[in-house]
Amino acid sequence: MDAEEVRTEWIERSGEYSPDYYAYYGADEVSEAIRERIEERVGSDASVLELGCSSGRHLAHLHDAGFRDLWGVEINETAGDVMREEYPDLAADGSFRFEPIEDVVGGFDDDRFDAVFSVETLQHIHPDDDWVFTEVARIADELVLTAEIEADEDVTYVRESFPLYHRDWRATFTDLGLEEIESAEVGRDTVRAFRSTE
Incomplete structure (x- = not known):
């Protein structure tokens, strides 16, 4: 699959791994791990951006904990409708862009x-x-957190239909000048915390 095909797969996603699917499961142990690390490192007054927020289950967990400056980027536009239904307070208080990450991140200011x-x-x-x-x-x-599935292969496929591109996240972000300050296994994910060295 090329980059555009991968994006199209997620733009049109319904059923398994769709915004409805994730809203059904709600917050989980990864949501709590993210909340703990953000609260500890930057506090609940922090401005927080989730990349790939879907219908907002992780951000809703932060919102329930008192965070208010919450932002999300999500490629699947139906996620906004699901969010308004499942997490109406988050939808009303947060700021969201329903576009590919690749189209959004370059428009934000440094830091x-x-x-x-x-x-x-x-x-x-x-x-x-x-x-x-x-x-x-x-x-x-101040802080970058990744909660990704890590594997030795460069790419694996979920249900033989869409790819997971496995990277060395420690190397990815330390090569960009960040310092890894923590890593932990949380369920099937490796949660890594990085901080700016500037």
Whole structure:
């Protein structure tokens, strides 16, 4: 699959791994791991951006914990409708862009967000779009969190239909000038925390 085909797969996604699917499951142990690390490192007054927020289950968990400056980027436009139904307070209080990450991140100012995180989203960025990670490091003032499935293979396929591009996330972000300050296994994900060294 090329980069455009990967994006189209997620734009049109319904059923399994769709915004409805994730709203049904709600917050989980990864949501809590993200909340704990953001609260500890930058506090609940922080401006926080989730890349690939879907219908907002992780951001809703932050909202319930008192965070208010919450932003999300999500490729699937139906996620906004699901969010308004399932997480109406988040939908009313947060700021959201329903476009591909690749079309949005370059428009944010340097150090725009205190924290930027993703949960099983950056692993869907096609290798042709690796420049996105430079933008993630640029717009995060203090903290970058990744919760991604890590594997030895370069690429694996979910249900034999769409790819997961496995990367060495530690190397990806330390090569961009960030320092890894923590890593932990949380369910099937490896949660990694990086901070700016500037």
